[in-house]
Amino acid sequence: MTTTNSAIDATQIEADARRLAGSHPADIVAEALKRFDNITISFSGAEDVVLVDFAAREAERLGRTFNVFTLDTGRLHPETLEFIQRVRDHYNVTIEAYYPQAEAVQALVREKGLFSFRTDGHQECCGIRKVEPLGRALAHVDAYITGQRKDQSPGTRADIPVVQLDPGFGRQDSPLVKFNPLANWMSAQVWQHIMAYGVPYNPLHDQGFKSIGCAPCTRATHPGEHERAGRWWWEEATQKECGLHSINLEQ
Numbered sequence: 001m002t003t004t005n006s007a008i009d010a011t012q013i014e015a016d017a018r019r020l021a022g023s024h025p026a027d028i029v030a031e032a033l034k035r036f037d038n039i040t041i042s043f044s045g046a047e048d049v050v051l052v053d054f055a056a057r058e059a060e061r062l063g064r065t066f067n068v069f070t071l072d073t074g075r076l077h078p079e080t081l082e083f084i085q086r087v088r089d090h091y092n093v094t095i096e097a098y099y100p101q102a103e104a105v106q107a108l109v110r111e112k113g114l115f116s117f118r119t120d121g122h123q124e125c126c127g128i129r130k131v132e133p134l135g136r137a138l139a140h141v142d143a144y145i146t147g148q149r150k151d152q153s154p155g156t157r158a159d160i161p162v163v164q165l166d167p168g169f170g171r172q173d174s175p176l177v178k179f180n181p182l183a184n185w186m187s188a189q190v191w192q193h194i195m196a197y198g199v200p201y202n203p204l205h206d207q208g209f210k211s212i213g214c215a216p217c218t219r220a221t222h223p224g225e226h227e228r229a230g231r232w233w234w235e236e237a238t239q240k241e242c243g244l245h246s247i248n249l250e251q
Helices: 010-020 025-035 049-062 078-091 102-112 123-137 187-196 203-207 246-250
Strands: 039-042 067-071 095-098 143-145 163-165 177-179
Touching (some): 010 025, 025 049, 025 177, 039 049, 039 123, 049 078, 049 187, 067 123, 078 095, 078 203, 095 123
Parallel strands (some): 039 143, 067 095, 143 177
Antiparallel strands (some): 163 177
């Protein structure tokens, strides 16, 4: 039965988080798709493809379609752009791309140049290239699904639940529900699924990139380094959120 946002409150979501905490990610995706018609999947062009794979299997069983979006910041690796198209073709699903406002990008570059984030911190650039477009992507949905995992960033993601309310985005008159089906999976489990089911993945992973974002702010990691060490590597680990998951910093 589809749930409308008017019936959602924090107490219910907290109960859902406890109930689903031990569930397989595929089952969490399945419940999300059953409960919400107006739901979308956030696809970053990295290992979030596992979510698309789960959703494709469930959508086929239910006889319905599902929605996917991605944020094209204008500074993604060419390999990431090719990968997005490959996932689109593999699953025969539309991946709607959201882009930053050209005027805001031009103003930032005009005032501070192309690499201001290396001295000023990444928040301003990410705010323009990621956070504002995400706001548009989520402005008209009741719920969305992300690929966050607790082991991705111990400094900021260690306590994320499998479902929560996201007050930072969505409509002002109703709460936005955020599903994190992979929250309790380790990176190894994600890759076991990718390999076992022939799921396409970003070729940058084969070049040592464990976590993939914009090209200027992502590097391959060294042996023994945490996967998020390659993101904004000049900044403190506790600051390695771009603003898409600002609720993590608040919590």
